[in-house]
Amino acid sequence: MTVFGDSPARNLVCRGCGTKYPLAAQHACYECFGPLEVGYDADALARVTREQIAAGPKSIWRYAGLLPVGADASARVTLDPGFTPLVRADGLAAAIGVRGPLYVKDDSANPTHSFKDRVVSVALTAARALGFQRYACASTGNLANSVAAHAARAGVPSMVFIPSDLEPGKVVMTAVYDGDLVAVEGSYDDVNRLCSELTETDEFEKTAFVNVNIRPYYAEGSKTLGYEVAEQLGWRIPEQVVIPMASGELLTKVDKAFQELIEAGLVEPPANGWKVFGAQSAGCNPIATALHKGTDEIVPVKPTGIAKSLNIGDPAAGLYALEAVRRSGGWMDYADDGEIVDAIRLLARTTGIFAETAGGTTTAVLRKLVASGKLDPDAETVVFNTGDGLKTIDAVSGLVGPTYRVRPSLKAVREAGLID
Amino acid sequence: MTVFGDSPARNLVCRGCGTKYPLAAQHACYECFGPLEVGYDADALARVTREQIAAGPKSIWRYAGLLPVGADASARVTLDPGFTPLVRADGLAAAIGVRGPLYVKDDSANPTHSFKDRVVSVALTAARALGFQRYACASTGNLANSVAAHAARAGVPSMVFIPSDLEPGKVVMTAVYDGDLVAVEGSYDDVNRLCSELTETDEFEKTAFVNVNIRPYYAEGSKTLGYEVAEQLGWRIPEQVVIPMASGELLTKVDKAFQELIEAGLVEPPANGWKVFGAQSAGCNPIATALHKGTDEIVPVKPTGIAKSLNIGDPAAGLYALEAVRRSGGWMDYADDGEIVDAIRLLARTTGIFAETAGGTTTAVLRKLVASGKLDPDAETVVFNTGDGLKTIDAVSGLVGPTYRVRPSLKAVREAGLID
Structure with missing residues (x-):
């Protein structure tokens, strides 16, 4: 049993130097500063069968046996994304x-109309198991929508960081879930750097930035x-x-x-x-x-x-x-x-x-x-x-729109050339 | 066997006077002008089992045995909607x-983010079987999105009629599929009346208005x-x-x-x-x-x-x-x-x-x-x-938006009160 229950994940492995670490809220190697990735028990993965998967839900959780988290449905933080057409x-x-x-x-x-629901469901399920009490991210928009929606359904506070020049649809679709939304006057890369710095502060100690301090789990989604x-x-x-x-x-x-x-x-x-x-x-x-x-x-x-x-x-x-x-x-x-x-x-x-x-x-x-x-x-x-x-x-x-504009009468439709 | 193959539907029945008609492109009773509804063979419906349904696709088509059309997957005009959360x-x-x-x-x-995909999939599958060659509707927006998208996937021309004052999102999401889009200067009820009149014209003889001339099938979805x-x-x-x-x-x-x-x-x-x-x-x-x-x-x-x-x-x-x-x-x-x-x-x-x-x-x-x-x-x-x-x-x-606006620095975040 791991901190994630009956999970096939066994450790975090540096993609640079191969150093291994226990499953925890860590995203960079202490030896070489390389990014960490989840390592699995190969035997556990090999025990997963097509039949088990086919019998599972029509969502990403049918693959829980191949993911670091999610085997226990009651412990998930999720909108049940996946199995898209x-x-x-x-x-x-x-x-x-x-x-x-x-x-x-x-x-x-x-559910929030992008692939980000996959990574957020895995990341926040890990975040809950790791004891985080607020959900956050640095986002170009889709991730913001997904983190805010997941947090709303879970009843957990969220704080989402976005570049201030995002598309209006993505801003509104984040704000409507009523978490905190921080518009940063800069590029996504600026936002990302800021969030990395914030993870080191006392106020953000219990905050899971899905794509920063718990990134290894996030990426697996x-x-x-x-x-x-x-x-x-x-x-x-x-x-x-x-x-x-x-x-x-x-x-x-x-x-x-x-x-x-x-x-x-x-x-x-x-x-x-x-x-x-x-x-x-x-x-x-x-x-x-x-x-x-x-x-x-x-x-x-x-x-x-x-x-x-x-x-x-x-x-x-x-x-x-x-x-x-x-x-x-x-x-x-x-x-x-x-x-x-x-x-x-x-x-x-x-x-x-x-x-x-x-x-x-x-x-x-x-x-x-x-x-x-x-x-x-x-x-x-x-x-x-x-x-x-x-x-x-x-x-x-600005490029597409009505091909005809008519008053509501057969006469008008005739004048528009739709009928003789 | 009906025009719809091995379907449990047997006739169209007037909701007003009960007169029965064969399965065809008819939506009003010749006797009393009442609306028609699809009638089924009760024995055929009773043969459908929970197990059959559970073994079907995770879409509306798992219920094909309870619908007028769709038993033959290859004959469907559909985005495979349904089985939503x-x-x-x-x-x-x-x-x-x-x-x-x-x-x-x-x-x-x-698929087009409203329940209309259900009714359109049933209606257009009926329309194909009935020999229609163009797909149309009178719409308040969601139906427009769905008919235009279904037609695009099927490679069939479409002509969608909407009130000219619809929400921009719904107009763009219809027009992007590149069918004809007719903006009518009037209410939905005006649009609907116009479409009813158009079904009587030669130019629209082969046009299926999903919610007008083939409405009985549409409604079943x-x-x-x-x-x-x-x-x-x-x-x-x-x-x-x-x-x-x-x-x-x-x-x-x-x-x-x-x-x-x-x-x-x-x-x-x-x-x-x-x-x-x-x-x-x-x-x-x-x-x-x-x-x-x-x-x-x-x-x-x-x-x-x-x-x-x-x-x-x-x-x-x-x-x-x-x-x-x-x-x-x-x-x-x-x-x-x-x-x-x-x-x-x-x-x-x-x-x-x-x-x-x-x-x-x-x-x-x-x-x-x-x-x-x-x-x-x-x-x-x-x-x-x-x-x-x-x-x-x-x-x-106009009501929701960022709760904070900051420059990308810890100093700015501190001034905004997010950290001490």
């Missing part, structure tokens, strides 16, 4: 020249996206995945999920492996730029552009994202604001999915990867939509 | 003085909300349900769903029945007003107020809603704009659910029904949230 996208495929099966993993279907895709494909890993990058962590965790599924014996290792592709915006492309230059040096940028949820100029997991993409034989690219908006509209009219700017970015990059030949148009591909178009509605609101 | 709302209960179990059925979790609530409670009908009313049809269909579950032997009839409560806004309360006056005469109104998705001044199913509420021993009430906004915020901070104005209306009316003693605070109650707060964000955007 994997949508076959033949219309999109035809439009961009993909001939193999193409799917959109649509995480706008989560993203694995569920990979688990779900594999299960929804009939326990199979797709040949290619295209994933948006902010910190880069989502990409690395989907990749890790595929590896764990193989190690746990839940899927067969694909003969040709799988390729991981990363998407950034032109306004914030430090990881893709490093890949294009063939370097490990990720030069921080000052982000610009409409894909605000991806605007992390100093990406914490950028190096690991580079590693995963290089190891798998994938690639990264970036799209400018015009391409992002076009892709939001393309995705909507071909699939019925209205994505936020991050999903537009990923779709735009998919299109570019096909055009440049980096992505195999005949292979099976899954593209990830991580958020909802209603949250970034200003991206398209 | 039933959220235990202890915090809300405590805040408004409810002592019995209180649940929110949260239909903002549907709402039954799935009742089925789900009963299944999620462990195959039990709750003692009290509180349901928003626009046309009044949602209320009557949830009530019908409970009756059918009993007739099909899927639930035990509750010893004391169940009570149905209806919610309107003060700006559009013709059904509740008729109930309060003790009359069957529903006097049409010109709707006002922020609950635009409920703004149907001449409600088609108002009389049937009155009947259901009276028969069950329930009640109706209405809430003004201030009460609606307060209730949106109350629901958000106690449950983590961000509802649109319709959900605020229903929550506000729940609160009033408790205060007035019409609703039993010790009984089990389910309140329906039918849509998403992001769609009507202006209702709260």
Whole structure:
């Protein structure tokens, strides 16, 4: 038994030097300052079966046996996110020249309409077990929505930190849950630094910043996206995945999920492996730029552009994202604001999915990867939509609208040309 | 076999005079002009088992055996909505003085974030079988979003008619799917009349208006909300349900769903029945007003107020809603704009659910029904949230926002009083 009950997690492991630590509220290595990651008992993971998972709830908690927390349903802090649709996208495929099966993993279907509900549910369930009494985060918007909503349902105070220039929809959807909301006059990277400093203060000793002081647990929640895709494909890993990058962590965790599924014996290792592709915006492309230059040096940028949820100029997991993409034989690219908006509209009219700017970015990059030949148009591909178009509605609101405007009479409809 | 394949539906039945018609694209009785409703083979319904349903998909289609269409998955026009969360709302209960179990059925979790995906999936699946080649509707917004998205995924042209003064979010979320969108300078009732007239024109002969010329199929989709609530409670009908009313049809269909579950032997009839409560806004309360006056005469109104998705001044199913509420021993009430906004915020901070104005209306009316003693605070109650707060964000955007604004430094945070 661990602090998290009957969990398969055993320790925290430094991604830099491999030093191990007990499961606690720690996110950096005392030896080398490298980031920590949850380590598991391989035997415990190997005991998980497809049947156990299939018998579980239609949420991320069906994979509790592969997560650090959540085996005890009564101890969860959660909106029960996950098991979102994997949508076959033949219309999109035809439009961009993909001939193999193409799917959109649509995480706008989560309770607060982004993939962040996954990581927040895992992080806050850990936070409760670790004794934290207030829930917090540094956020580009979606995380703010999710932390505030989770805290409201759990009846726990929250304090969310955001850059002051976020999209109005994301600000309102955080504030409506009635926790504290701190608008910081700076970039996300400024907000993140401030939150790191606050975790060292007495006033924030009992405050769990989901993506700072309990980040190792938080990050594990993203694995569920990979688990779900594999299960929804009939326990199979797709040949290619295209994933948006902010910190880069989502990409690395989907990749890790595929590896764990193989190690746990839940899927067969694909003969040709799988390729991981990363998407950034032109306004914030430090990881893709490093890949294009063939370097490990990720030069921080000052982000610009409409894909605000991806605007992390100093990406914490950028190096690991580079590693995963290089190891798998994938690639990264970036799209400018015009391409992002076009892709939001393309995705909507071909699939019925209205994505936020991050999903537009990923779709735009998919299109570019096909055009440049980096992505195999005949292979099976899954593209990830991580958020909802209603949250970034200003991206398209000036471009789309009524195609006709009429008075309520047949005469007016006739004059508009709708009938003879 | 019917036009809908192996469906339990057998005919269309006039709700006024009982005349029966074959399953076709017909919505009014040739004898008395009354509305038609789908009639089923009672034996076919009785053959449906809990086990069959439990083995089905986690969507409305698990109830295909109780619906007119959808048994053949390959013939569906659908975003696979349904099986949305039933959220235990202890915090809300405590805040408004409810002592019995209180649940929110949260239909903002549907693909286009309202309950309309249910009715559209059933209607358009019928429309395809009936040979229609374009999908349309008269809408107060949510229906517009859903029809446009369904058509986009199916690759079928759409033409959606809306009042020109709808909330911007709902307009953009319809237009982004790239079908035709007709803004009509008038009320929803004007739009609806216009669409009825258009169904008689040559140009619209092959156009399915989901809530006009194929309305009987459309309306059946709402039954799935009742089925789900009963299944999620462990195959039990709750003692009290509180349901928003626009046309009044949602209320009557949830009530019908409970009756059918009993007739099909899927639930035990509750010893004391169940009570149905209806919610309107003060700006559009013709059904509740008729109930309060003790009359069957529903006097049409010109709707006002922020609950635009409920703004149907001449409600088609108002009389049937009155009947259901009276028969069950329930009640109706209405809430003004201030009460609606307060209730949106109350629901958000106690449950983590961000509802649109319709959900605020229903929550506000729940609160009033408790205060007035019409609703039993010790009984089990389910309140329906039918849509998403992001769609009507202006209702709260002037009222909520950041609680602090700081520069990104510990000094600034100290001056703001967050730390010593």
